Amino acid sequence: MKTKQKLPEDGSSPQVKQLLDEPETVTTIDTGNGNLYNVACLNVKEIWTSGDDKTMKLYSINQGSLLTSVSTKSGKRPENIAVTNTGDLVYTDKRDKTLHIVKNEKIEKVIKLDWDLIPRGVCSTFSGDLLMIIDSQDYHQSKVIRYSYSTEKQTNVFQFDDMGKPLYSSGPDSKYLTENRNLDICVVDIGAGAVVVVNQAGKLRFRYTGHTPAPKNQPFNPRGITTDSQSHILTADYYNDCVHIIDQDGQFLRYIDFGLSDPWGLCTDTNDNLFVAEYRNRQVKKIKYQQ
Incomplete structure (x- = not known):
């Protein structure tokens, strides 16, 4: 079963939901x-996962059973994975500088980067484009590029702010990204300890650098990122074993800080259930956090 996630065609607003006082696993x-x-x-029944080996695995959510698995072409772990609007899996591979798409368990190379570039996070947009964040080989530059599959549509748009300063930090740390319902691009910049949000034209809207007090009083250490139907931005905080929920303008709303351990990857389904990949526990938790 494939799903296509998109904005309402009639321009209507999504159903208003409220954050739960006590989210539940x-x-x-x-x-x-x-x-x-x-x-x-x-979709609402199945999730893809990836870890520190070459295999990407599809699981039944209700049964917790492995449905199928696919190995990367390079034999190395994928840097990031995403699902397109048409239900296909895509992954970035920093070893061979590529983005691949998996169709019916067959792997097709979509994008091959120059030798001096490193692919990081990838996401599928509401319009069906792909966004990828890319580092230079020397880690001195980072930028977000919009692709219509193999065709580059925008470049250097999401790289500098109005003062000509880099939007994203330099360094070897991974970066992840997602698109919000208002079409903002939300990037987790691990090296900067920040979530960097730009509008669809690449103009900086805000940087979120955490909220005090944190559950474990540790520095903000963002990892995975996702959004929901209410335009909330959710990011995993690895050091504090929690998920931050902020609104589309960067205002902190609440923590999800119960029962999580080393949270890393995040995604939400079309019913606004949150899925959290726990790094060391090797578990994915489905969490209901609003109604």
């Missing part, structure tokens, strides 16, 4: 061996 999926990095929702 609905189910836990054990993914077995290997540390876990990424999770991506295929």
